[in-house]
Amino acid sequence: MPLPTPNLYPAFNIIRLSHVELAVTDLAKSRAFYVDTLGLQVTDETADTIYLRALEERGHHCIVLTKAEQAEARDLGFKVFSEDDLDKAAHFFKGKELPVEWVERPHQSRTFRTRDPHGIPLEFYAKMERLPPIHQKYALYKGVKPLRIDHFNCFSPDVDASVAFYNELGFRVTEYTEDEVSKKLWAAWTHRKGGVHDIAFTNGRGPRLHHVAFWVPTPLNIIDLLDLMATTGWLANIERGPGRHGISNAFFLYVRDPDGHRIEIYCSDYQTVDPDLEPIRWDLKDPQRQTLWGAPAPRSWFEEGSGFAGAEIVPAVLDAQPIIAP
Known part of the structure; x- marks a missing residue:
């Protein structure tokens, strides 16, 4: 589509x-x-x-x-x-x-x-x-030093339909993943504020919240967080990363809160304010799509998410398999 x-x-x-x-x-x-x-x-x-x-x-x-x-x-x-x-x-x-x-x-x-x-x-x-403002109160900078909320990612049972609806709201696609066989969207990244995305949609049982992302100053802050979590009882809550996405080019880490809600720590994507910016297409089977360095995501990343209050979860209309880590 x-x-x-x-x-x-x-x-x-x-x-x-x-x-x-x-x-x-x-x-x-x-x-x-x-x-x-x-x-x-x-x-x-x-x-x-x-x-x-x-x-x-x-x-x-x-x-x-x-x-x-x-x-x-x-x-x-x-x-x-x-x-x-x-x-x-x-x-x-x-x-x-x-x-x-x-x-x-x-x-x-x-x-x-x-x-x-x-x-x-x-x-x-x-x-x-x-x-x-507190951005110059550096004594407050703790943990991963989160600067701002950056985006939501949601499992959608029909990514084409989600993109069409949010397009009516003025969200513009920056990057997308297409299934080569069906030519349907498997995922899409859409924005309002001029970054790669404010809200993205990933094919899967849904609707469910896949993750909430926070922008941090540098990749080194992510390394610091990993050291902190690994030595303060949060080792099992580290799910995926660190790495660099092919999509968005951002440096990332995925962690889970005590209830399993997924949080992405994120930095280094690019500006998308031009109204005539052309979306970047990725094939679902491209090994650099998930991670520029070629490392696939674990199965939990494709299957687990937070249910939305009052929303019925239904199967995805697209049956297409991404590359999954063994």
Whole structure:
């Protein structure tokens, strides 16, 4: 299936991804992972919720950890340009016969919840509480020194359909993987903010959250995190990497939090702001697609993910096998 023509004038203006809510079963263990190990900063905390931001971010939070009986992914948050765009967004989703529920969110202005056609829970807002800058408070730089949230990656049962829908929202494809036999998309990377992706889609049972990624200063920060995790009881939580992706050219590491939510540590991708940027195609069987150095990903990376609250998980329509590590 050919890629859709980029939609440069969508019905409303999404600036970027913003935040994610993760339901976790043990808030203390999650705090030890995200705060003490990764180095995210606590901006608010209650008996059952922790709000976190990274070091370059001025918005109040990029991750919300909520205590729950069952671990799951909840809303993926996106920031729109203005209150007018927020109303236009609500009108767009209602026009698609998708739910629009106006909700109260701490530290955010007017916010509505919805779902994409596959059931991924989304929320949109225009304004979040702004906090003083801390990017020059170097005493706060701990763990992997996370600077900002970078992207989401989701398992989609139909990547072509996901790309077509998010193209309507103005997301532009930067790179994609095509199955040579069926000519269908196996994965695609789409952006709003001018990096390789704000949200990507990977073929598989879904919808499920594959991972949330954080941008860090250098690959050496990733090495430091590996040393820290290997010597502080987190060795089993290291899943894949370090390495350099063929897709995006980024240096990466994948780790799992205490509930199995996957976190990517990420740096060194490239700028994609030009509206006429041509997407890069990869064949599913190219050994440099996953890792520029040729190392394939483990089976868990292709099969395991976090279920979304309230979303029915269905099989993928495309039956195509990537290269998997033995």
